[in-house]
Amino acid sequence: MSGSISVTLELSGGAELMFANTRLHTLEIPADLTLQSFLLYLADEKMTDKRRDLFIQGDTVRPGMLVLINDADWELEGEGEYVIQDRDVIHLISSLHGG
Amino acid sequence: MSGSISVTLELSGGAELMFANTRLHTLEIPADLTLQSFLLYLADEKMTDKRRDLFIQGDTVRPGMLVLINDADWELEGEGEYVIQDRDVIHLISSLHGG
Amino acid sequence: EDSNDFKLSLPEYLRYGRQLLLPPLGLSGQLRLKQSSVLVIGAGGLGSPALMYLVGSGVGTVGVVDGDVVDVSNLHRQVMYGGCEGKAKVEGAREYLKRLNPNVNLVIYEEHLTPNNSLDTLAPYDLILDCTDTPLTRYLISDTCVLLNRKPLISASALKLEGTLTHFLKGKEGPCYRCIFPRAPVGVETCGDSGVLGPVVGVMGVLQALEAIKFLGLGEKDRKEQEQEGTKMLLFGAWPEMTWRSIKMRPRKKDCVVCGENPTITLEVFRKGEVDYGAFCGGVGLHDGERL
Amino acid sequence: EDSNDFKLSLPEYLRYGRQLLLPPLGLSGQLRLKQSSVLVIGAGGLGSPALMYLVGSGVGTVGVVDGDVVDVSNLHRQVMYGGCEGKAKVEGAREYLKRLNPNVNLVIYEEHLTPNNSLDTLAPYDLILDCTDTPLTRYLISDTCVLLNRKPLISASALKLEGTLTHFLKGKEGPCYRCIFPRAPVGVETCGDSGVLGPVVGVMGVLQALEAIKFLGLGEKDRKEQEQEGTKMLLFGAWPEMTWRSIKMRPRKKDCVVCGENPTITLEVFRKGEVDYGAFCGGVGLHDGERL
Numbered sequence A, B: 001m002s003g004s005i006s007v008t009l010e011l012s013g014g015a016e017l018m019f020a021n022t023r024l025h026t027l028e029i030p031a032d033l034t035l036q037s038f039l040l041y042l043a044d045e046k047m048t049d050k051r052r053d054l055f056i057q058g059d060t061v062r063p064g065m066l067v068l069i070n071d072a073d074w075e076l077e078g079e080g081e082y083v084i085q086d087r088d089v090i091h092l093i094s095s096l097h098g099g
Numbered sequence C, D: 001e002d003s004n005d006f007k008l009s010l011p012e013y014l015r016y017g018r019q020l021l022l023p024p025l026g027l028s029g030q031l032r033l034k035q036s037s038v039l040v041i042g043a044g045g046l047g048s049p050a051l052m053y054l055v056g057s058g059v060g061t062v063g064v065v066d067g068d069v070v071d072v073s074n075l076h077r078q079v080m081y082g083g084c085e086g087k088a089k090v091e092g093a094r095e096y097l098k099r100l101n102p103n104v105n106l107v108i109y110e111e112h113l114t115p116n117n118s119l120d121t122l123a124p125y126d127l128i129l130d131c132t133d134t135p136l137t138r139y140l141i142s143d144t145c146v147l148l149n150r151k152p153l154i155s156a157s158a159l160k161l162e163g164t165l166t167h168f169l170k171g172k173e174g175p176c177y178r179c180i181f182p183r184a185p186v187g188v189e190t191c192g193d194s195g196v197l198g199p200v201v202g203v204m205g206v207l208q209a210l211e212a213i214k215f216l217g218l219g220e221k222d223r224k225e226q227e228q229e230g231t232k233m234l235l236f237g238a239w240p241e242m243t244w245r246s247i248k249m250r251p252r253k254k255d256c257v258v259c260g261e262n263p264t265i266t267l268e269v270f271r272k273g274e275v276d277y278g279a280f281c282g283g284v285g286l287h288d289g290e291r292l
């Protein structure tokens, strides 16, 4: 729990609308944070849309949202238990259905 | 001039045809090499097509070939005088004209 | 083998000469295309360019499923349908595609895909393209592909200024749509509601055709190599600068309700009409509110 | 202002509704598109999809330059021309595009671009698309754009399984084609010689339309921001896996023979016909074997 690290939060597919309609955020966060805690921190502290369940339902992201760690699906990296590293890029994307 | 470094050579747009028709090469080279020396080294040691002037004319690459350093045009990085760093990606691309 | 399926005629050589020249395709690849069949579900913003390039390339049999009628608001992105306002899209597509390449066997399905017709409609094809625009149909197509012995599925989507492309059910270990999206979203946006720029959906449709031609034209060895690569999802953003990202996706999931080890969506359940896609896509599952 | 150029009719609202909804475009962007003009040089594998989506989007005036006739070997990638074999490409394009969107003012040039006609042909347009397939014409188009007070130029190319896209002459400091390629290559390959896969050239053409719509639809503020970004070259590879790379390019070069500080290719020299593009593109320059 020593020191802080820098992460990039990227939002697309409409997920950016919940975060001040801004696609790229650079955040300083405590070291040793799990991805699960990071997502809850985003919901509690960073989300500008107050409808929390657009982002988090129960203890995970809502259906239709993908979480990516450095261009890989979070399921390949341990999902919520992944410990965030300095300079990681965490990307939240809402699934698109149009065609 | 101490030790050696690892670089990735990427070839596209037809430039791969001069190098065993292989698009990606990982090479160990001496540290402190300039890009100019590296290109001459490629022409002398690594090119499989023996028509050297398909690649090098005079002391630079032939017309229509671009040299990229880590996704930037080499003119932005000092051209031939750029000193290659460990893990650089050097990309040679022949210009395409079809349409 | 003496069948005409295993030869090209002189007109075919002339027509396909520019792609026959390409080493990874070549004559054997062109013959594989000719012997192949692909079903394009949805002949809208994705389906229009996908169909144009698939039919242009000489895939032997191309099926088209769409129950809609051409509206003037489609034309900025559904560029096959100039002058077809008010006609069935499949009719507009038939006329256009027959003119483009009379060698291709076109099969027209003037209907929407439903749980009642999906197994029979998809069964005859080597490859499925999901060019639709509602979550309901995306789950239905993927489930049907799984139940038909894992038929490969190239799926794209686009909205506003973004698009995605994924090859689902790739090889034995590639994920299905439900492996990636186990629970359906609620209140999704459509191109009708939220808009889309024509070339954004266009580029995704052309890329579906590209991946389909690569898949159908590949020999066994190249196809095995591609399967080793795992599943990627391509993300495209058009604004303000173009961005392209290739995301490494999870493999097939053991607990997937349709392609997992103990599926609850089986051929029997599906055939009985017990998978309620309407309710499901409103977020309520028939069997299990949490997972379906 | 009371002119119809500054309004949309009800049919236009209906037709463009799905792109009018998009925040970066909106009604003001649609009106900017309507007041704009774009010239597409080459109506082949790049030009076909570029024209479809440009005309679909409602750009006010679209010019098409091509002196070729449709051949059956074009059709796998030039998907506008079904049933037009033997006709002039510009005639096939006119029929197709008029059907797609009768609101657009189409201007047809049934000719190849030459040093004699290029200044007059390009001068009236806001934006130029280079959809051609020979180095000669690529230098001629870029030089003409420079001499016409740096007319912006969106250029694409494709061969075999690769493609590139670049916005040349962007803002005041963007490079011209000669800044990047000061000397012409010898013995280049063409799609006719070496082949090209239809969707590969198709995707590059659709992206040209996308960048053109973004450029023409942008307000002054957004355009200035885009210019700050510098010049990128997009590289696309289709095989074995898709790759997309965005390369940061050099700015305009002080010693460029056409857009530099002491140009040798000036309006006077060009008008006199003293720039020998034929010899140049064979690798021999008229003025200076090394630089031209």
Ligand SMILES: [Zn+2]
Binding pocket: C175, C176, C177, C178, C179, C180, C252, C253, C256, C257, C258, C259, C260
């Ligand atoms: Zn599954």
Ligand SMILES: [Zn+2]
Binding pocket: D175, D176, D177, D178, D179, D180, D252, D253, D256, D257, D258, D259, D260
């Ligand atoms: Zn220049």
